[in-house]
Each structure stands twice: as structure tokens, then as C-alpha cells.
Amino acid sequence: MSTLVIAEHDNESLSPATLNAMAAAQALGADIDILVAGAGCSAAAEAAAAIGGVGKVLCADNAVYGNQLAENVSLLIAEVAAPYDNIVAAATTNGKNIMPRVAALLDVAQISDVIAVESADTFKRPIYAGNVIATVQSSDAKKVITVRTTAFDPAPADGGSASVEAVDAVHDAGLSEFISQEIAQSDRPELTAAPIVISGGRGMQNGENFKMLEGIADKLGAAIGASRAAVDAGFVPNDMQVGQTGKIVAPDLYIAVGISGAIQHLAGMKDSKTIVAINKDDDAPIFQVADYGLVADLFTALPELESKL
Amino acid sequence: MKVLVAVKRVVDYNVKVRAKADGTDVDLNNVKMSINPFCEIAVEEAVRLKEAGVATEIVAVSIGEKACQEQIRTALALGADRGIQVETEGGVEPLVVAKLLKGVIDKEEPQLVILGKQSIDGDNNQTGQMLAALANMAQGTFASVVEVDGDRLKVTREIDGGLQTLSLSLPAIITTDLRLNEPRYASLPNIMKAKKKPLDVLTPGDLGVEVSKHLTLVKVEPPAERKAGIKVEDVDQLVDKLKNEAKVIG
Numbered sequence A: 001m002s003t004l005v006i007a008e009h010d011n012e013s014l015s016p017a018t019l020n021a022m023a024a025a026q027a028l029g030a031d032i033d034i035l036v037a038g039a040g041c042s043a044a045a046e047a048a049a050a051i052g053g054v055g056k057v058l059c060a061d062n063a064v065y066g067n068q069l070a071e072n073v074s075l076l077i078a079e080v081a082a083p084y085d086n087i088v089a090a091a092t093t094n095g096k097n098i099m100p101r102v103a104a105l106l107d108v109a110q111i112s113d114v115i116a117v118e119s120a121d122t123f124k125r126p127i128y129a130g131n132v133i134a135t136v137q138s139s140d141a142k143k144v145i146t147v148r149t150t151a152f153d154p155a156p157a158d159g160g161s162a163s164v165e166a167v168d169a170v171h172d173a174g175l176s177e178f179i180s181q182e183i184a185q186s187d188r189p190e191l192t193a194a195p196i197v198i199s200g201g202r203g204m205q206n207g208e209n210f211k212m213l214e215g216i217a218d219k220l221g222a223a224i225g226a227s228r229a230a231v232d233a234g235f236v237p238n239d240m241q242v243g244q245t246g247k248i249v250a251p252d253l254y255i256a257v258g259i260s261g262a263i264q265h266l267a268g269m270k271d272s273k274t275i276v277a278i279n280k281d282d283d284a285p286i287f288q289v290a291d292y293g294l295v296a297d298l299f300t301a302l303p304e305l306e307s308k309l
Numbered sequence B: 001m002k003v004l005v006a007v008k009r010v011v012d013y014n015v016k017v018r019a020k021a022d023g024t025d026v027d028l029n030n031v032k033m034s035i036n037p038f039c040e041i042a043v044e045e046a047v048r049l050k051e052a053g054v055a056t057e058i059v060a061v062s063i064g065e066k067a068c069q070e071q072i073r074t075a076l077a078l079g080a081d082r083g084i085q086v087e088t089e090g091g092v093e094p095l096v097v098a099k100l101l102k103g104v105i106d107k108e109e110p111q112l113v114i115l116g117k118q119s120i121d122g123d124n125n126q127t128g129q130m131l132a133a134l135a136n137m138a139q140g141t142f143a144s145v146v147e148v149d150g151d152r153l154k155v156t157r158e159i160d161g162g163l164q165t166l167s168l169s170l171p172a173i174i175t176t177d178l179r180l181n182e183p184r185y186a187s188l189p190n191i192m193k194a195k196k197k198p199l200d201v202l203t204p205g206d207l208g209v210e211v212s213k214h215l216t217l218v219k220v221e222p223p224a225e226r227k228a229g230i231k232v233e234d235v236d237q238l239v240d241k242l243k244n245e246a247k248v249i250g
């Protein structure tokens, strides 16, 4: 049995999600190789080679893979996948974009958002906004899997010295072109990997008021998240949305401020170790999942909290 | 251009779904069913393209048992011109849905296919990408802005770090994210009109597709329950609990 992990990277370095995917691959119990597809991605390939337990790194370094266009990268993966039993990637927007396309090319199912590996062909995954956990068994010879990063502790980034093998296949489907990208720059930890997350909802009233969360986040070394309502209202950008259809987080501490606790929001944060809710409505559903609930007006509670940390 | 929109019948987003006591499946008895919210956004986008004079005809397709005709009618009430139901027994896997939709594409030859990025029941987020692979078309997933630009499509996508803009050749597949638009409500006259719009029923056989099964649902169970917490009196007590009880802050 053998597994191919699809690395997520920016050509220079690996994203932390790759190590979560690696951990899930280890749970499958087979030999593991990693594919790094990109343009000028040798540094990322070296980083992948340093991960403990990696057999070899396949490096497809070509301009056509530079922007991770799904049409091109999926053709590459489908070709490289031939000798492997499992193809594993993190369930990031990149993994979600590419892996179903790979599965269809291979004429197999794709198993999304795996949270536990029960055996070589049986997996647990959340359905219905995480209100139900399904155990599914695959009858496909090749399993194409995306894994929920928060469910697998990252594998160690070092301890290995795998060889890097160049893959020459060039797949340019000619269907799509990259135009531009706006990536939010922040000195704060990445939302899905941060040990502490503080999120604001509609109760924050506007984007300006999110500054109140920033002061606290700075003191705690926290990342900042948001509910859909806060993103839809334009308070903050889309990449901050936590929930069923946004990002999944499971930090040691999650602080929900002015968030009611809709099932779609809970789906993205209820596996956090400790949950704090600050809400002026005593009956807000968020209190049903909160370890510590503070019924208060956030406009008085937040400045006080910041001063007392 | 002709636009094809896929719509799915799912449990309404307000319903908190539970596993059946015997763990064989989820309990959907007497549960309110609706059009998947992301599919509603897909229909709205198609209707706006028609209002802008870009789309000429909108075909709404759903795959499932007869009951999904209700969701096709919803799409027709929102502005789709005609409907197609591909009749299957119970739910089918995303790969099969993609194959059936590919069959519909071959018949209808649309220039643009719009789907929701995920359905809120299975939460798979697969069908659009699979369809794009099978049809060998460009894909613009998790779209928050779609603009037709001559014979190409400019799509802004919601990605983990922010936003990405791609140019796609047509025909293309789009999957919708939440911010693409805010769907309208169907007016009563339009709901009445929708009842008279054409709705064809096809079988997988008509499309030359075999309904294969790749996955078996072994069991379903509720997620780990959280212990009920406490309400703290004030900010001081909150900080104390976080420091000394939960030990999550220094």
C-alpha cells in the first residue's frame, strides 16, 4: 500500500495544512510520498523532503502549475497517481478545488473532510453542518481524500531526508488563466492554526469596532475570525469567516463576541477546547456550547477585558 | 448564451438534523425540505445574467426522486425558463450526479453551468469540480463575482487567504459562494407562472449513465457532546477562570 500526499505551499515553504494531511496519511499506515507541484518550488520540495517518514518527494516544477490552476494540477495528479492507493490532501480551498477534479478523472469517489481514519478503507466525516458524524466505507481501489486539518495534529516537519525526484509531465489544459490575487497580510497567526481565536459577529455593528478585538488579539497572540453575518455586512473580509461553509477552527480558546451561535457557525468552532461567549442576549444559542458565558454588552465588556489581560 | 443551473433538494438550513437511534442514517421524517441555499444563489446569478441580456435561456436541472420537482419549480419561480428532472431512487453520490449532469450538458450544450459550491446535507463540495473534469471545462469554484467578458468569463473566487481572480474559457462551470449575490424571493404571480413552465423527466438510462456506488454508509452518530458550561458574573471572573481553571491564558 502507498499514499501520495499533495503538498500545499507557496513555492517557498509548506503550509501547515500539509503536515496535518501528512498525519492523516500516516494513520492510513502505508508508505508515503509527497507531490510538490508549483513553479520555482524547489525550496518547498526541500521542506517536504525534511518531513519525517516521507519516502520520496515528487517535484513538478513548471510555470503551468504556478498558480495551482485546478485544470492543470488535476491532470498532473491523475497521471502521477497511477501507482498509489491513496491520494491525500488537506481540505483547504485549494484541496477542495482540485481533489474532486482528480477523483472524477480517476473515476472514483472523493471523500471530503475526513476527521478520522478507521481503517484503510473506512473513514469518519461530518455531515449536516457537523450535527452528524458519518462513517463511510470506500470500495474504490484508489481513494481520493481531503482531510479536515483540525482533526489531525500536525506531523513533525523534520526528521526526514527523502530524495527529491523531478516530474517532467507538463499539463496545460489551456482552459483557465490566473489574473490576480488579493491575499490578506497579517502579523497575526493563521486562523486555522492559531491557539487562540477571537471572533466577532453582527453584534460588532461595523468594521471599525473590530479594532476592539484586535487589541485583545494582540495581547493574547490570537487570530481574528468572524461570523457570516459580519462578513456579508462587509465588516471584515471573507477569509475570516468561521463556519460550515467558511473555515473550520479548533483552537485551545475560542472567544465568540456578538455571535448568536447559528448551527452553521457552530459547525466551524465547536471542537475548540474552551469556548467563551460574550453576548447581551441571555438566551443566545451560543451559550449552549460555551464553557464560560458572559451576558454583557460587548461595548463595555471588551475594553474591560483588554485592560484586565 | 444558454445557462444550466443545478438545484438540489435538501433539509432546510434551519433544521438541526439528528442521527436515527439505530445509527443507520439521519432522521428525515417530517423534516422541512428546501432548495439548497447555494443552489438558490446559483439560480439568482443565472437570472441576473438573463436580466443583463447575457443569458438567453435558463434551464434548471435537479437529480433525485419526484419530490425534487418542487425545487425545480422554485427555480422556475425565481426566473428559470424550463426544468429537467433526472429521476433517481434516493440520493446518488456526487460522482454520479456529475456524470448525469454531464449527460445533460451533452444534450443541452449550455455555455455556462452554475452550481452551488456545496450542499448543506452531505457538505461534500465536489460536484461542480467533478463535472468540470468530466466535461473538460474550466472551473471557477467558490465564486463571489462573475463577469462575462467577451468569449471568456472573469471569476473572483473566495480562497483561504483572500480573493483570487481567474479568466476562464467558455463553456465553463461555476460554483457559488455566499457572497455572489443575495437571492430574491419568488413573487406569487411568478410562483403561479412557474407551474406552467415545461419540466421534462429523464432517466439515467436516457443519458447513458450507470448509477454506480463507490461508498457505503456504515453508520451515523451524533458528534461528541460538549459539557454544559457556566455563566460568569463579570469580566474579572472570566479572566480568573481562563487563567486558573481552563489554563488557556497566561
Ligand SMILES: Cc1cc2nc3c(=O)[nH]c(=O)nc-3n(C[C@H](O)[C@H](O)[C@H](O)COP(=O)(O)OP(=O)(O)OC[C@H]3O[C@@H](n4cnc5c(N)ncnc54)[C@H](O)[C@@H]3O)c2cc1C
Binding pocket: A200, A201, A202, A203, A204, A226, A227, A228, A229, A230, A241, A242, A243, A244, A245, A246, A247, A257, A258, A259, A260, A261, A262, A263, A264, A265, A268, A278, A279, A280, A281, A284, A296, A297, A298, A299, B013, B037, B038, B120
Ligand atoms: C448556506 C448557509 C451557510 C452559512 N454558513 C455560515 C458560516 O460558515 N459561518 C457563519 O457564521 N454563519 C453561516 N451562516 C449564517 C448563519 O445561519 C447565521 O445567520 C450567522 O452565523 C449569524 O451571524 P451572527 O451570529 O453574527 O449574527 P446574529 O445571528 O444576528 O447574532 C448577533 C448576536 O449579537 C448579539 N449582540 C448584538 N449586539 C450586542 C452587544 N452590543 N453586545 C453583546 N452582544 C450583542 C445579539 O444578541 C446576537 O446574539 C450560513 C447560513 C446559510 C444559509
